[in-house]
Amino acid sequence: MILRRTTLAGALALTRAEIADMFQYRVVLFLYSLWEVVHPIVYLAVWGAIAGEGDVGGLRLSDFAAYYLTFMLVSHVTAAIEIYTFGPMIQQGELSPHLLRPMNPVWVAAARNISYKSVSMLLLIPVWIGLVIILRPTFSITAGSALLFVVALVVAALLSFLVGTTFALLAFWTTRSFSFWEIWIGLTFLLGGQIAPVELLPGFVQNLATALPMRYTLGFPIEVLLNRLDAGELALGFVLQFAWLIAAALIVRTVWRAGIRQYSAVGA
Amino acid sequence: MPPDISVRQLVKHYVVPERAGGLRASFRSVLRRKHRLVRAVDGISFEVERGEVVGFLGPNGAGKTTALKVLSGLLHPTDGQVDVLGYTPWDRRAEYLSRITLIMGQRQQLFWDLPAADSFLVNKAVFGIDDAVYKRTVDLLTELLDLGDLLTKPVRQLSLGERMKVELAAGLLHTPRVLFLDEPTIGLDVTMQQRIREFVTAYNAETGATVLLTSHYMADVKALARRVIVIDQGKLLYDGALAGLVQRYAPHKTITVHLERSVDLPDLNGQAEVLSVEGLQVTVRAGKDDAPEVTGRLLTQLPIADLSVEDPPLEEVIDQVFRGDGP
Numbered sequence A: 001m002i003l004r005r006t007t008l009a010g011a012l013a014l015t016r017a018e019i020a021d022m023f024q025y026r027v028v029l030f031l032y033s034l035w036e037v038v039h040p041i042v043y044l045a046v047w048g049a050i051a052g053e054g055d056v057g058g059l060r061l062s063d064f065a066a067y068y069l070t071f072m073l074v075s076h077v078t079a080a081i082e083i084y085t086f087g088p089m090i091q092q093g094e095l096s097p098h099l100l101r102p103m104n105p106v107w108v109a110a111a112r113n114i115s116y117k118s119v120s121m122l123l124l125i126p127v128w129i130g131l132v133i134i135l136r137p138t139f140s141i142t143a144g145s146a147l148l149f150v151v152a153l154v155v156a157a158l159l160s161f162l163v164g165t166t167f168a169l170l171a172f173w174t175t176r177s178f179s180f181w182e183i184w185i186g187l188t189f190l191l192g193g194q195i196a197p198v199e200l201l202p203g204f205v206q207n208l209a210t211a212l213p214m215r216y217t218l219g220f221p222i223e224v225l226l227n228r229l230d231a232g233e234l235a236l237g238f239v240l241q242f243a244w245l246i247a248a249a250l251i252v253r254t255v256w257r258a259g260i261r262q263y264s265a266v267g268a
Numbered sequence B: 001m002p003p004d005i006s007v008r009q010l011v012k013h014y015v016v017p018e019r020a021g022g023l024r025a026s027f028r029s030v031l032r033r034k035h036r037l038v039r040a041v042d043g044i045s046f047e048v049e050r051g052e053v054v055g056f057l058g059p060n061g062a063g064k065t066t067a068l069k070v071l072s073g074l075l076h077p078t079d080g081q082v083d084v085l086g087y088t089p090w091d092r093r094a095e096y097l098s099r100i101t102l103i104m105g106q107r108q109q110l111f112w113d114l115p116a117a118d119s120f121l122v123n124k125a126v127f128g129i130d131d132a133v134y135k136r137t138v139d140l141l142t143e144l145l146d147l148g149d150l151l152t153k154p155v156r157q158l159s160l161g162e163r164m165k166v167e168l169a170a171g172l173l174h175t176p177r178v179l180f181l182d183e184p185t186i187g188l189d190v191t192m193q194q195r196i197r198e199f200v201t202a203y204n205a206e207t208g209a210t211v212l213l214t215s216h217y218m219a220d221v222k223a224l225a226r227r228v229i230v231i232d233q234g235k236l237l238y239d240g241a242l243a244g245l246v247q248r249y250a251p252h253k254t255i256t257v258h259l260e261r262s263v264d265l266p267d268l269n270g271q272a273e274v275l276s277v278e279g280l281q282v283t284v285r286a287g288k289d290d291a292p293e294v295t296g297r298l299l300t301q302l303p304i305a306d307l308s309v310e311d312p313p314l315e316e317v318i319d320q321v322f323r324g325d326g327p
């Protein structure tokens, strides 16, 4: 993906239009945002009930509250929606108009991703603030952890976007790319820091979670912000996160090229 | 100057899975999937010079859209060479895409819920059109297409014809040098078809752009193109002047005579068929080869005030070409 001067300007203009367009779907946005609020609350309720007045693996109720409230924002920022936005475009032959413009259509997916998130963030923030006031989490944040968090979050969002795009691109070959996506969703649920913070996973599973990419799209930035990692874990985490990012970028490029070859062979 | 478009032995075959009917057949097809080859474009060659308007004709399924998709870079051909403005289309180089446009009747590149002006701004940025040029182009297109306030209304509120005009404008913002228009008037009412035609003519005159357009409205072709390329089943049947097409494929001529007074018609020897007798005006149809003889007989045997020999309407000729019983 070569970055041309006009590509950035184009992506920006596209994002602006997408944002305007997004406001047409207030109800859908509201429902998605509601889901984004509700599901972490469910995990929190479960862990809160288990922890009670004590702790689970060193995490008290207020720690779980901090984790899942951060989760709420992080999972929103890193959400991959390409299977819904980009996949259908490929499937329904809507890619052609975009292929006729001197800009890689992956930018269309990116613009839609950013516009969705910026608009629905407006809905999420007030709810989030309300929840913080009610739940009184203990955020053990430092200036350093906040700074590293921003880096981890941006990389997580990029990585997640590339993963989402890869699965969406499977639509070039199969009408069942959703089934593959479900597998990713399932693995993220278990290993990404969703059903439980990765530090609570049993040893072997925890190693798996550390090695695989799911955590780097979700749990890792939360752990960074809340100072749950020692220096060694932090360093390893960033190395692996960047490694997965590069791998994902290469995969997207390869799959995109193969997909376009397929598309222009079977008939756009 | 080399031609803008040069196509040599272009072939595009689609491989489609055979869908068999019945449970047993579909079970068998799971085990051993059968494929069928669709020869959408099967070895066509032609050239188009700078500034030409060429009509691309053929019945449904002839391969017109496929050919245009290859030319605009959406499809990779199975075989053959294509050169447009010095580029190989399917490389889809940014410089190439900035010089061409493909406009399809059913294409949907505009944001549905937003005014077209918003979508225009996206294209402006993507194509890197600078402000002054952009303004000039929008003004020109607004004038030629009579866009009025269409650009500020949400696209979903526009009629089909209005939407087509706006789509055309969107596809031309970057002032492409080569236009591929696939059925640009399909589904539009007669007045709107007329408007689009006038626009293409004016645009071609104004900008000197090269235009390759498909349509199955004969009126489009008659009004727009002096040269036509006829394809059927992926093969080139005719490439040349519109008038020549009629000459070559017209199966018969229509002879109309005005009589001085009412008389009985002579025996036409089965060489001609009387189409109508209205007062003193008689219309007969004769095969192309028989026409001179029939005309001669009419002239010598009837008190004739006036006689004219005409080619049949283009629609009939094209129909003849596609039925494959031309010469």
Ligand SMILES: Nc1ncnc2c1ncn2[C@@H]1O[C@H](COP(=O)(O)OP(=O)(O)O)[C@@H](O)[C@H]1O
Pocket: A266, A267, A268, B014, B015, B016, B038, B039, B040, B058, B059, B060, B061, B062, B063, B064, B065, B066, B067
């Ligand atoms: N994507 C495709 N896959 C398989 N066959 C196709 C595809 N697109 C078109 N065809 C077939 O190729 C032939 C030519 O189609 P097309 O180029 O659309 O013709 P036209 O535009 O002249 O109507 C038709 O038989 C059509 O069914």
Ligand SMILES: [Mg+2]
Pocket: B064, B065, B066, B182
């Ligand atoms: Mg067609």
